[in-house]
Amino acid sequence: MKKKPKTKAAAGxxxxxxxxxxxxxKAAPAAGPARGAxxxxxxxxxAKLDEAYPAATCALRHDNPFQLLISTILSAQCTDExxxxxxxxxxxxxxxxxxxxxxxxxxxxxxxxxxxxxxNKTKSVMGxxxxxxxxxxxxxxQTMDExxxxxxxxxxxxxxxxxxxFGIASGVVVDTHVQRLAGRLDLSRQGDPKKIEQDLMQxxxxxxxxxxxxxxxxxxxxxxxxxxxxxxxxxxxxxxxSKDKIV
Ligand code: SF4
Numbered sequence: 043m044k045k046k047p048k049t050k051a052a053a054g055x056x057x058x059x060x061x062x063x064x065x066x067x068k069a070a071p072a073a074g075p076a077r078g079a080x081x082x083x084x085x086x087x088x089a090k091l092d093e094a095y096p097a098a099t100c101a102l103r104h105d106n107p108f109q110l111l112i113s114t115i116l117s118a119q120c121t122d123e124x125x126x127x128x129x130x131x132x133x134x135x136x137x138x139x140x141x142x143x144x145x146x147x148x149x150x151x152x153x154x155x156x157x158x159x160x161x162n163k164t165k166s167v168m169g170x171x172x173x174x175x176x177x178x179x180x181x182x183x184q185t186m187d188e189x190x191x192x193x194x195x196x197x198x199x200x201x202x203x204x205x206x207x208f209g210i211a212s213g214v215v216v217d218t219h220v221q222r223l224a225g226r227l228d229l230s231r232q233g234d235p236k237k238i239e240q241d242l243m244q245x246x247x248x249x250x251x252x253x254x255x256x257x258x259x260x261x262x263x264x265x266x267x268x269x270x271x272x273x274x275x276x277x278x279x280x281x282x283x284s285k286d287k288i289v
């Protein structure tokens with residue numbers, strides 16, 4: 043049972059408490075792109091990214107859209123380098139969607155173990171392959187809605203496949219680097235990748251979505267690293283007012 047305040051003063055303090063607690067609670071970021079995402083600033087950021095990474099592209103090695111899909115599924119929580127090492131032997135062994143769809147799951151688990159989360163990834167790889175065989179005639183579908191019906195495929199993976207394999211600008215790839223950099227460059231103040239993507243899609247011209255994703259990923263890997271951003275080497279430094287900036 044709730045205790046009664048002993049004095050008038052205590053009663054007053056108790057009455058004020060909820061208001062103070064509410065004012066202390068962190069306000070959710072406002073919907074819509076961050077204030078830093080003005081057209082001029084976005085243009086300047088894109089120009090600097092073009093200067094630094096004119097030919098940024100996907101680092102996952104693949105010969106066709108299906109291989110890119112499998113590599114992207116394997117790349118969750120794993121470096122592209124490690125994925126490339128694994129797929130160098132995996133793809134010759136499983137050359138088609140059929141081969142993955144009807145693989146021996148225990149054997150496949152062993153093959154993809156070095157990429158981590160291998161049980162779930164095996165389920166996703168086999169599930170996606172089966173659906174591609176059964177519902178899409180063995181071909182990777184080319185729409186976001188269809189790709190999202192594949193087990194283990196969410197918007198990030200679908201955007202990678204559509205953008206890199208088919209040149210279709212369906213959205214912006216929001217991986218851990220893009221998530222961090224969208225915040226540091228004040229293009230989005232959201233924390234949820236889906237909301238960050240919506241913000242970026244509003245401020246980045248659609249014909250730049252594919253290249254922009256690759257450029258931010260490259261910048262995040264090479265310069266604007268999570269723990270120690272190399273701000274002294276960053277060509278975006280003058281445009282950046284992040285609290286993480288090291289000057
Ligand atoms: S100045 Fe530093 S924090 Fe800002 S984008 Fe460049 S590396 Fe990242």
